[in-house]
Every structure is written in C-alpha cells, then in structure tokens.
Amino acid sequence: MNRFAIFGYDPGGMEYRNGAAVLILCSKMRVQGMHLKATQSVNETLDFYRDTLKIYPDNIEVLGVGSDTCLSWATIAGGSRPMDIYLRSRYGVNVQSPNSLQGAMLTQGMSMAIKVCEAYGNATFILNESHPKVGYYAEFNKPYNYNLGMWWDLIGLISKYNRNIINSDYIESIPNAFFDQNQFKIIYDNDHVWDALFAAFTVVNYRFNPTKQRINDLMIDTKTNSTYTDLVIPTDTKEYAHYYWI
DSSP: OOEEEEEEEEOOOTTTOEEEEEEEEETTOOEEEEEEEEESSHHHHHHIIIIITOOOTTTSEEEEEEESSOOOEEOSTTOOOHHHHHHHHHHOSOOOOGGGOOTHHHHHHHHHHHHHHHHHOOTTOEEEEOOHHHHHHHHHSSOOOOOTHHHHHHHHHHHHHHHHHHTOSSSOOOOEEEOOGGGHHHHHTOHHHHHHHHHHHHHHHHHHOTTOSOOEETTEETTTTEEOTTEEOOTTTTTTEEOEEO
16 A cells, blocks of 8 residues: 555544544655544544545555543552653653543543544554643643644644655655635634644654654553553553553
C-alpha cells in the first residue's frame, strides 16, 4: 500500500463534543493530508472513518489511533499509575489518576479503543494513550489554554516533522486539511477536534520521527523492559496498547 492512515479521537458528550481526526501518510511516513470532524458519539466517529472517508483495511492500512483516554488501570492504592506519577513529577502539572476520572473520557474513550482494534488491529497496529493538555505543555512549554493560535502551534509541529522526513526546508511541508465547510466554526471553536488531531500526531511524531533519539513508552518498566506489573490492560486492547511520550 502507498498510503497509510492514523486516527485521532477525543471523547466527549453530545452537541458535537467528540473530536475526530485522520492523518494520511505516504509510504515515507510524510503527512500528506488531514481530515477533521466534530462528532456526537463513538458510532458517528466510526462512520466518519469508514463510510465518509472509505477507510477499510483492504484499501488503506491504518497504522494506529491516538486517543485521550486511560488504556490501563493500576492495582495499587489510590489508583495512580507509574506514568501518572512520572508526568506529574516531570512537568509539575495536574495529572489525575484514573480513580478520580469519570464520564466520556473513560467510557467513550475505551469503547472507541476496543472498536477500532476490532476493525483495524493487526500485528503492527498502535493504540496509543494521549493526553493533549499535558502533551501541549511538554511540546511548547506553556499551559494549555485553548485558542485559535494553538492550531498554528500544532500545524507548525506537523510541518517540522514533515521537513525532518524529507530532509529539506524548501519543499512544501504543510499538509492539506479537509473538512465539511458547514463545520468550520464548530471545528475551530472546539477543543475536542484539536485534541483529536494532537492525539493522532502523537502516534506519528513519537513513533516515526527520525529525529527522535529514542521511543519512550510509559507503559514499559525500563528496569524489566516489560509492562508494569501493577497495570491492568483490557484483553481486547492489550496487544496494541502503548503510551508513547517524548
């Protein structure tokens, strides 16, 4: 296959509070295009991937999905996972443990993770946990405070990745964006869509960027080089689950 796709999803409620994003990559892993949509449910998001964009395993390989959800739970007191403790100590920001979370992030986020793995999972498929608010702080060294300028921050990050892939500052590196014109205001007024695009790009940037010195998977205990023993990962997603970080 000459083209690949990576999905991004940010769970939310009704009234278009779910964010859906798709990055289209060429065989060299350069981002060629992006599709954005605000949706109202997991089902509507899956319909966007399959029915609207016609992305099926037999015509375009889906390399993975980034989702703003908790892909694992901890069995220790308080429920804080090793990755939560690490991010809290490294960045000094509020990283909640799964015990204190509720609503769409946990239920819709995990529902999407399971459904996408069922539809697109293969031997190399990546299901990546992504938390855009902490990720934005890590990438740009400033707090997440949603505004239109954050789109330029993110597009700039994607363009920089593209330049690294093609090793040139002179070739056009900004990917084309495709979205329903009727949703223009909904998309750019909606932090969930931005979060979905960031979640999708996290998979690309941390997994395929040639300038990254190492791939840091926060689900892996570096002492044993295996998944932390205190983590529980649902069986439906266990073989695909990661938490790539800078």
